[in-house]
Amino acid sequence: MGAAPVNRIIRFSSVDGPGNRSVVFLQGCNMNCRYCHNPETRALCIHCGDCVDGCPTGALSFADGEVRYDHSKCVFCDACIKTCTHDASPRIRHLTPEETFAEIVKQRPYIRGVTVSGGECTLYPDYLTELFSLCQKAGLHTLLDSNGTLDFSAYPELLKVTDGVMLDVKSWEASVHKAVTDLDNGDVLRALSFLASQGKLNEIRTVVVPGLVDAERTVREAARSVAPFLDKAPVRYKIIAFRPMGVREAYRAYETPDGAALNALADIARAEGMTDVVVV
Amino acid sequence: MREITMERVNETREKMLDVVKSRTLTHEQKVANMANLADSLLEVLELPEGLDDLLNRDITEGQCICDLCEGHAPLRPRYIVPDYAKFMKEGSKFLELPPPSDLYEALNSLLIFYKHVPSVTNFPVYVGQLDQLLDPFVQDVDEETAHKLIKLFFTHMDRTILDSFSHANIGPVPTKAGEIILDVVGELEDAVPNLTMKVDPALTTDDFILRGVKAALHTAKPSFANHPMFASEFAEGLSAGTDCGNYVIASCYNGLPYGGGSYTLSRLILGNIAKRAENREDFCTKILPEVCDIMARYMDERIRFMVEESGFFENNFLAKEGFIRRDRFSAMFGLVGLAEAVNVLLEKEGKSGQRFGHDEEANALGVRIMDVIRDFNAAHESKYCEISGGHFLLHAQVGIASDIDVSPGTRIPIGEEPVELHDHLQVLQHFHKYFASGTGDIFPIDLTVHRNPDYVLDIIRGAFKENLRYLSFYSADSDVIRITGYLVKRSEIDKLEAEQNVKHDTTALGMGAKHNGKILERKVR
Ligand code: SF4
Ligand code: SF4
Numbered sequence: 004m005g006a007a008p009v010n011r012i013i014r015f016s017s018v019d020g021p022g023n024r025s026v027v028f029l030q031g032c033n034m035n036c037r038y039c040h041n042p043e044t045r046a047l048c049i050h051c052g053d054c055v056d057g058c059p060t061g062a063l064s065f066a067d068g069e070v071r072y073d074h075s076k077c078v079f080c081d082a083c084i085k086t087c088t089h090d091a092s093p094r095i096r097h098l099t100p101e102e103t104f105a106e107i108v109k110q111r112p113y114i115r116g117v118t119v120s121g122g123e124c125t126l127y128p129d130y131l132t133e134l135f136s137l138c139q140k141a142g143l144h145t146l147l148d149s150n151g152t153l154d155f156s157a158y159p160e161l162l163k164v165t166d167g168v169m170l171d172v173k174s175w176e177a178s179v180h181k182a183v184t185d186l187d188n189g190d191v192l193r194a195l196s197f198l199a200s201q202g203k204l205n206e207i208r209t210v211v212v213p214g215l216v217d218a219e220r221t222v223r224e225a226a227r228s229v230a231p232f233l234d235k236a237p238v239r240y241k242i243i244a245f246r247p248m249g250v251r252e253a254y255r256a257y258e259t260p261d262g263a264a265l266n267a268l269a270d271i272a273r274a275e276g277m278t279d280v281v282v283v
Numbered sequence: 284m285r286e287i288t289m290e291r292v293n294e295t296r297e298k299m300l301d302v303v304k305s306r307t308l309t310h311e312q313k314v315a316n317m318a319n320l321a322d323s324l325l326e327v328l329e330l331p332e333g334l335d336d337l338l339n340r341d342i343t344e345g346q347c348i349c350d351l352c353e354g355h356a357p358l359r360p361r362y363i364v365p366d367y368a369k370f371m372k373e374g375s376k377f378l379e380l381p382p383p384s385d386l387y388e389a390l391n392s393l394l395i396f397y398k399h400v401p402s403v404t405n406f407p408v409y410v411g412q413l414d415q416l417l418d419p420f421v422q423d424v425d426e427e428t429a430h431k432l433i434k435l436f437f438t439h440m441d442r443t444i445l446d447s448f449s450h451a452n453i454g455p456v457p458t459k460a461g462e463i464i465l466d467v468v469g470e471l472e473d474a475v476p477n478l479t480m481k482v483d484p485a486l487t488t489d490d491f492i493l494r495g496v497k498a499a500l501h502t503a504k505p506s507f508a509n510h511p512m513f514a515s516e517f518a519e520g521l522s523a524g525t526d527c528g529n530y531v532i533a534s535c536y537n538g539l540p541y542g543g544g545s546y547t548l549s550r551l552i553l554g555n556i557a558k559r560a561e562n563r564e565d566f567c568t569k570i571l572p573e574v575c576d577i578m579a580r581y582m583d584e585r586i587r588f589m590v591e592e593s594g595f596f597e598n599n600f601l602a603k604e605g606f607i608r609r610d611r612f613s614a615m616f617g618l619v620g621l622a623e624a625v626n627v628l629l630e631k632e633g634k635s636g637q638r639f640g641h642d643e644e645a646n647a648l649g650v651r652i653m654d655v656i657r658d659f660n661a662a663h664e665s666k667y668c669e670i671s672g673g674h675f676l677l678h679a680q681v682g683i684a685s686d687i688d689v690s691p692g693t694r695i696p697i698g699e700e701p702v703e704l705h706d707h708l709q710v711l712q713h714f715h716k717y718f719a720s721g722t723g724d725i726f727p728i729d730l731t732v733h734r735n736p737d738y739v740l741d742i743i744r745g746a747f748k749e750n751l752r753y754l755s756f757y758s759a760d761s762d763v764i765r766i767t768g769y770l771v772k773r774s775e776i777d778k779l780e781a782e783q784n785v786k787h788d789t790t791a792l793g794m795g796a797k798h799n800g801k802i803l804e805r806k807v808r
Binding site for chain 2: 014017018023113281
């Protein structure tokens with residue numbers, strides 16, 4: 004079974020779904036969100052070699068026109084990521100679903116589930132299907148974190164082994180969505196109602212960036228379209244304040260919204276029938 | 284009684300005067316200190332040869348054995364664990380109290396009883412399996428009244444038990460009273476009493492544990508005990524309540540037999556003992572067993588005096604009325620600084636890069652040292668420890684405020700914790716099993732977890748599957764924090780640092796630990 008580029012695996016996480024979970028970050032994304040909080044996961048390495056010399060521990064080397072990465076030598080100083088001007092990372096390991104699962108299962112007594120994130124993890128649907136079926140067999144709950152560009156209805160096998168999807172709804176207005184991400188939102192909105200209707204939507208996330216996104220309309224419409232399906236599976240609405248930390252230089256100037264504005268958005272989601280709304 | 288020099292008498296008199304004039308000690312603290320100083324003039328114990336050289340040194344000057352200031356003529360056991368269930372059922376003749384008939388009487392009777400439970404600190408180190416004691420009475424009043432009364436009861440304890448080595452237990456079975464207790468401690472954010480939830484995977488519900496986790500994120504308690512593990516280690520005979528096992532958690536995190544307790548606790552300072560050894564073989568086969576032997580004989584002598592000469596078990600009402608039984612006492616064979624011992628021995632072999640908690644060889648050496656101590660104890664017979672098969676109970680001591688460069692028990696030194704919590708837990712798996720009379724690890728938890736208490740629930744459930752014994756959590760921003768085993772308020776430490784009086788004597792210990800033990804620098808998870 005094909006491998007996927009794994010940026011990293013966090014063994015214990017308290018912020019990627021219910022309970023304690025291991026999180027797999029896959030590399031590569033098909034959107035270009037202005038406020039991306041981990042831009043180094045966006046692209047695949049083009050092996051320009053710029054980052055090799057700055058590595059303090061010799062974890063990086065250059066051979067046969069490729070950057071080689073030695074996981075055992077890395078001290079996770081992030082110097083390479085800061086050097087890279089291609090939104091990439093040299094610290095990618097190409098792992099098969101079985102290899103990935105082997106790293107997850109070590110944590111098993113302590114974790115209740117696995118979340119796969121990115122980048123955009125649904126760029127690797129076959130890998131996900133295989134990984135999640137291994138996880139489900141081991142009794143682990145499976146979530147994936149997606150921007151909604153995959154046509155989930157075309158992947159029934161993946162859906163079968165996925166307990167839920169945490170979906171980013173960035174903007175309800177197509178033109179705004181395009182301005183923020185370079186892509187239309189038609190696929191995202193289709194994914195939203197499809198997943199909700201199948202009881203596979205776990206969480207909606209909207210990042211609030213004053214002056215960039217139409218958060219009010221987005222929260223209202225997203226909540227409204229999902230609320231009728233809440234009896235199929237509970238859905239959390241997570242309203243996330245933009246924070247400049249980690250964001251690319253050019254886009255750091257956006258402001259962080261204040262608490263009152265965020266709570267007003269939460270009230271809108273509740274008024275539309277969402278019961279589990281959190282602001283972070 | 285042996286003679287002592289006039290020089291020592293005068294030294295002690297100077298110390299007494301210092302206590303009298305102290306600006307920061309409360310009245311109660313002064314009285315306790317004066318009593319300890321008076322006791323220090325007595326010489327009634329037959330001390331084993333070689334003890335003096337190991338015991339009477341400063342910790343920075345190679346002290347190898349520490350008796351935790353228990354005094355020279357032990358007049359009562361160190362830790363007393365009364366059978367409060369019996370008291371609820373029968374009342375007490377000595378205290379002239381009939382059995383309580385409702386929640387008001389039950390709480391009042393307990394508060395009276397607590398004032399009559401001696402200990403090394405003069406405050407009760409165990410205040411009962413409170414959920415089981417109170418649950419029958421809670422059923423007869425409306426919930427609001429029960430909540431109010433229990434809240435007043437807890438406030439009373441915090442303001443009159445002036446020492447946070449005092450410990451209440453709840454669980455493993457969820458009860459109405461247990462739920463109210465968790466809600467109340469979460470609201471009060473007080474340091475006293477300490478609280479442990481016994482967790483049994485078959486009996487303790489997720490809801491009950493989560494209620495505990497939420498309280499802990501507010502107020503650093505309860506801690507969580509692996510109930511099946513403790514229950515299997517303490518002989519049957521007398522239980523704290525339905526499905527509660529024959530043990531309790533008292534003081535910091537000490538597993539002790541119910542209706543008895545511990546005569547005494549001394550500790551090996553393993554790092555300093557390791558410094559005396561030439562290499563690991565010398566340490567494991569000669570030096571360490573010798574020090575163990577001297578400490579064990581010292582403890583036996585203390586126990587002998589207590590049982591045969593002090594008269595405590597003949598005269599104290601607790602024993603006379605059967606709230607404690609002499610044959611349910613054992614003693615705690617403690618240790619600190621396993622990490623330092625391992626690191627010292629590896630340094631002697633030129634392997635200073637290999638550190639305890641990080642390196643396989645280092646961890647394996649830690650296990651070997653523990654096996655030596657376990658085997659020593661299994662071979663040493665202690666006459667009056669019948670309840671634990673004629674042997675002591677091993678105890679990973681949490682350290683005292685004046686310890687410098689000594690990590691509690693088998694803990695990984697603060698500042699050297701593995702980056703990944705999972706790696707940290709995997710190291711602990713090797714060590715928790717040895718310590719029937721207690722060990723534990725403490726994790727400050729990141730604020731984001733307030734939104735996901737299930738994260739902590741999963742770690743507790745996983746840890747107990749992996750045979751960890753005892754875990755504590757607190758939120759990185761809370762006022763009540765866990766020092767080494769006991770709880771202190773940061774705001775009270777601040778007061779003491781500004782030379783104001785504070786009510787709990789443990790606050791001063793917390794202040795010492797903050798400076799010497801770096802406890803505010805633990806790795807947040
Ligand atoms: S993070 Fe990058 S630069 Fe730093 S050690 Fe690892 S590979 Fe080298
Ligand atoms: S990670 Fe970035 S800087 Fe390093 S070789 Fe790849 S593209 Fe170049």
